[in-house]
Amino acid sequence: MIRNYLKIAWRSLMRHKTYTLVKVAGLAVGVACCLLIMLFVRSEWSYDRSHSKSDRLYRAWQDEAFQDQRFVNVITPLILGPTLEADIPEVEHTCRIMSMRPIVSLGANRFTESVLMVDPSFFDLFDFPLLRGNSVEPLAGPGSLVLSESAARKYFGDGQAVGQELEMELGEEPRRFTVSAVVADAPVTSSIQYEMLISYANAGTLIPQQARENWFNVNTETYVLLRDDASLEAASAKFPEMMRRALGEDYPKGGFEIYLQPIADIHLNNTLPAGNEPISDPKYSYILATVGLIILLVACANFVLLSVGHSDSRAREVGVRKVMGAQRAQLVSQFMGEALLVTVLSLLLGLGLALLLLRPFNTLISRDLAYPFDAGFAGFTLLLAVVIAGLAGFYPALVLSRFNPVRVLKGRLLVSGGRGLLRQSLVVGQFAASIALIICALFIGKQIRYFQEKDLGYDREHVVVVPTNMNRQEGTPLAERYRTALLTHSEVAAASVDLYSFAETPWVTLGFTDEQKAYQSFQYNMVGPHFVETMKLHVKEGRAFDPAVTSDLAQGALVNEAFVRHFGISDPVGKKLPGRFPSRIIGVVEDFNYESLHSPVAPLVLTLQPDSMMRYTENVGMAYGPQPRISVRLQGGSLTGQVALLKEVWAAVAPDLDFEHSFLDESVAARYQAEQRTGDIVNIASGLSVFIAVLGLFALVTLSLARRRKEIGIRRVLGAGVGAIVRLISLDYARLILIASAIAFPLAWWFMSDWLRDFAYPIDLAWWVFAIAGLAALSIAWITIGVQSARAALSNPVNSLRTE
Amino acid sequence: MLLELNNIFKWVTQGGNRVFLLKHLDLAVEQGDFLSVMGPSGSGKSTLLHVLGMLDDFNEGEYYFQGEPVHGFRDKQRARFQKEHIGFVFQAYHLIDELTVYENIETPLLYQKVSSSERKALVADMLDRFGIVGKKDLFPAQLSGGQQQLVGVARALIGKPRLLLADEPTGNLNSRQSREIMELFQELNAEGTTIIQATHSETNAAYGSRTLHLLDGSWTSTPEP
Numbered sequence A: 001m002i003r004n005y006l007k008i009a010w011r012s013l014m015r016h017k018t019y020t021l022v023k024v025a026g027l028a029v030g031v032a033c034c035l036l037i038m039l040f041v042r043s044e045w046s047y048d049r050s051h052s053k054s055d056r057l058y059r060a061w062q063d064e065a066f067q068d069q070r071f072v073n074v075i076t077p078l079i080l081g082p083t084l085e086a087d088i089p090e091v092e093h094t095c096r097i098m099s100m101r102p103i104v105s106l107g108a109n110r111f112t113e114s115v116l117m118v119d120p121s122f123f124d125l126f127d128f129p130l131l132r133g134n135s136v137e138p139l140a141g142p143g144s145l146v147l148s149e150s151a152a153r154k155y156f157g158d159g160q161a162v163g164q165e166l167e168m169e170l171g172e173e174p175r176r177f178t179v180s181a182v183v184a185d186a187p188v189t190s191s192i193q194y195e196m197l198i199s200y201a202n203a204g205t206l207i208p209q210q211a212r213e214n215w216f217n218v219n220t221e222t223y224v225l226l227r228d229d230a231s232l233e234a235a236s237a238k239f240p241e242m243m244r245r246a247l248g249e250d251y252p253k254g255g256f257e258i259y260l261q262p263i264a265d266i267h268l269n270n271t272l273p274a275g276n277e278p279i280s281d282p283k284y285s286y287i288l289a290t291v292g293l294i295i296l297l298v299a300c301a302n303f304v305l306l307s308v309g310h311s312d313s314r315a316r317e318v319g320v321r322k323v324m325g326a327q328r329a330q331l332v333s334q335f336m337g338e339a340l341l342v343t344v345l346s347l348l349l350g351l352g353l354a355l356l357l358l359r360p361f362n363t364l365i366s367r368d369l370a371y372p373f374d375a376g377f378a379g380f381t382l383l384l385a386v387v388i389a390g391l392a393g394f395y396p397a398l399v400l401s402r403f404n405p406v407r408v409l410k411g412r413l414l415v416s417g418g419r420g421l422l423r424q425s426l427v428v429g430q431f432a433a434s435i436a437l438i439i440c441a442l443f444i445g446k447q448i449r450y451f452q453e454k455d456l457g458y459d460r461e462h463v464v465v466v467p468t469n470m471n472r473q474e475g476t477p478l479a480e481r482y483r484t485a486l487l488t489h490s491e492v493a494a495a496s497v498d499l500y501s502f503a504e505t506p507w508v509t510l511g512f513t514d515e516q517k518a519y520q521s522f523q524y525n526m527v528g529p530h531f532v533e534t535m536k537l538h539v540k541e542g543r544a545f546d547p548a549v550t551s552d553l554a555q556g557a558l559v560n561e562a563f564v565r566h567f568g569i570s571d572p573v574g575k576k577l578p579g580r581f582p583s584r585i586i587g588v589v590e591d592f593n594y595e596s597l598h599s600p601v602a603p604l605v606l607t608l609q610p611d612s613m614m615r616y617t618e619n620v621g622m623a624y625g626p627q628p629r630i631s632v633r634l635q636g637g638s639l640t641g642q643v644a645l646l647k648e649v650w651a652a653v654a655p656d657l658d659f660e661h662s663f664l665d666e667s668v669a670a671r672y673q674a675e676q677r678t679g680d681i682v683n684i685a686s687g688l689s690v691f692i693a694v695l696g697l698f699a700l701v702t703l704s705l706a707r708r709r710k711e712i713g714i715r716r717v718l719g720a721g722v723g724a725i726v727r728l729i730s731l732d733y734a735r736l737i738l739i740a741s742a743i744a745f746p747l748a749w750w751f752m753s754d755w756l757r758d759f760a761y762p763i764d765l766a767w768w769v770f771a772i773a774g775l776a777a778l779s780i781a782w783i784t785i786g787v788q789s790a791r792a793a794l795s796n797p798v799n800s801l802r803t804e
Numbered sequence B: 001m002l003l004e005l006n007n008i009f010k011w012v013t014q015g016g017n018r019v020f021l022l023k024h025l026d027l028a029v030e031q032g033d034f035l036s037v038m039g040p041s042g043s044g045k046s047t048l049l050h051v052l053g054m055l056d057d058f059n060e061g062e063y064y065f066q067g068e069p070v071h072g073f074r075d076k077q078r079a080r081f082q083k084e085h086i087g088f089v090f091q092a093y094h095l096i097d098e099l100t101v102y103e104n105i106e107t108p109l110l111y112q113k114v115s116s117s118e119r120k121a122l123v124a125d126m127l128d129r130f131g132i133v134g135k136k137d138l139f140p141a142q143l144s145g146g147q148q149q150l151v152g153v154a155r156a157l158i159g160k161p162r163l164l165l166a167d168e169p170t171g172n173l174n175s176r177q178s179r180e181i182m183e184l185f186q187e188l189n190a191e192g193t194t195i196i197q198a199t200h201s202e203t204n205a206a207y208g209s210r211t212l213h214l215l216d217g218s219w220t221s222t223p224e225p
């Protein structure tokens, strides 16, 4: 019996090859696409969960009152860790992780590396496996250095790294470190990322005593491991008392609170600021998960639609089998089994496809997702198979088998209202989803293009940034020599030596307390005198730096319009900066977006020397290590040839040093990686969704035309033209597309306005984008239908009539 | 007595009116009968055969099959009875396109829990008997109409039914093919199968042992057993 069913299932699939292909391919593609997207979403949600103690691991954060303002930070004082460990019995261990980006050198090779200074408890708290070397006490002393596997390969190739020495520019002078062990690279889904690890034993010589014990000086992430039997609530309840005791008289009126955040919460909790590593907006996981589900639903709808649409041709078989003595239960199991078979085949195909596409997908989203060979996933797939098969098989299995065989055989089984409605709503649903996805893809694309093309107030094209990988004292003379050498070449239009280029933002955050006792902060960069001209900024008032004016060096400052607005300075040129900063404003530049377009332009000060600013600031925040960087503006034309020139000149100026470079437009574009990635995925998803929907529509129209062959034949005989018939058929479907648009528009609008809300510079939700998406769907559908119905209408009517 | 109809009525309601498909029908059929039912298109021949074949129900009257009251049966019982005792041949053959000749003939046995070895033997006999052994692996679309109807008859007979119902079995066939089918029916009848066929054709009707005429759902002459 089973064999008979299998045989007939297989043969009926083979007999309608196109139809089977459309059905199976549609579901397979949908499943593959959904699976890949879900893998990405799952990886977003799986950050930091791989540590065996992750359910007991927390990161401390603080909420500190300072002059009427609250400062929330996940970067904490150095003293917090030891205090927690000493005062809170629930705390088993703590580990401070301080992120640094020093220049590391091996002989003449110099690189800026991401180095973490960590407590030796690091390897007890976290599961980062030590691969080689001293696995017992890898961070025993200040000279110990643990390299990531990729750093070991970078510096020592395939040779033995353990026991080798590297030099690191920490503090004032270079220090030597000896590699004690090699640790596996941190997985992408880790909030702790490193190239190299050094011991906290270095803190004694790196950080002044005062800063090490000061509660108002934040430097490090502090991770906390609670005891097995301890509860977070019990531990947290003791923090206020601990802080009062620790701060004594310094305890601020508004409080100084410490909280613990579960380690798994770090990556997607954007209510707290980012720590050492960037965090993700959970919104993007939701968007992508939704898109994945939509694709899956469209594919399932397609599958069900085609199965139901095609079950008419199975009706006769149902009738015959009933006359032959089949019981209803037997028919149900036959058709359900058949649906299950096709579903499972399609799913397997989809899984295979996903496996095949995993690598290109990883490249697209720059991740290293792995295929999920686990029970949960298998269970989900199985559930999916049963649900889809149930929906796809229910019509032939449950509805057809109920009818009196005579009615089925006589063809007196009119297309019932209910089924027509089901079929139509599936078509409408598919197209609504597709149209909504098209709209979202268009808007996301538009926003990304806007990010990339908006006039930023400076010119990011044809700019190459060359870092010196040296501190300011050493690097500046080299950078100036390089700049001078470059300017002798006609390909180079301008060049500027600055502490930060536009590729490293945010720049420096400085803060001071104003006369009203309010804390104020602004952005700061130390630039060269040719900065304005090189970056093509517009001076609104006053003038740019002039190398000929010596006073500019000591106390000239350029500010932006936002600065003038924020501090309410009238006639700014010639005025002193607010606070205790002695510099005078020599000019105001038009606002330019030196940070990402996610945020509005912040107040900014530029000076030629950092000393006057640094001496009077109350607070310094830096995301990137300061070092002279040369921004070179080229004349245009072929960039690769000109980069060769830059390299050549570099080799002449600094023969021992490696040449590094980046293109400014690329660095700027990289700020929108989350948007770009979402855009890419939504693009592909909307394309696939349309593709699946069109496949489905195509097959459906073919089936319905086959059913209407006779009608079309009669109309032709009665004199209807081909055009009239195509119109007749097309109008039916056009109506469905219109309904689909009516559903898709508000959904897409709602979705997109929510997405755009967080941008400082959002695009408009232009109505014509909606119109384009609707028209695109309509015309694609129309072409599909038109071609098919024209074929039907053009065929000799006598043929279709004779067969009856 | 194989079966007996007493005062059968069947109607459908259309626009609030009852349209009678079968009206006041009596019929008695003995074991071994070969009955031809004639009548113009739309006179109710198919409807009558469906009622007799328990594929369709009726609104009033009594139907006894081997003395059992079919009118009192529940669906399940009726289906079991039909499966065991009745074979049906259609004008449009109604073979399953995706199954081979062999598999089409085998299908009714699958629903009767016949062991696989027995099935093989029964189907082989039937193929042999109808001279279509060479066609057993072909699909219906690869056969002529006459051959398809042979398969249809073989399939109807595979379960060894008491009663063979044939609704215009030669309606789609040419005269030579018709003759073959009719001669086959005569043979089957001679071997003991009771046959009721609906037909348009006097020639075909003549193969039967008696003929009844139907018009608008009623006999035009009183049937005699």
Ligand SMILES: Nc1ncnc2c1ncn2[C@@H]1O[C@H](COP(=O)(O)OP(=O)(O)O)[C@@H](O)[C@H]1O
Residues within 6 Å of the ligand: B012, B021, B039, B040, B041, B042, B043, B044, B045, B046, B047, B048
């Ligand atoms: N289920 C039904 N609903 C409405 N009319 C029916 C139904 N079944 C049969 N008829 C009508 O009853 C009449 C008898 O049909 P049928 O038994 O097929 O006649 P025959 O086989 O003699 O040509 C026809 O007019 C047919 O249209």
Ligand SMILES: [Mg+2]
Residues within 6 Å of the ligand: B045, B046, B047, B167
């Ligand atoms: Mg008929």
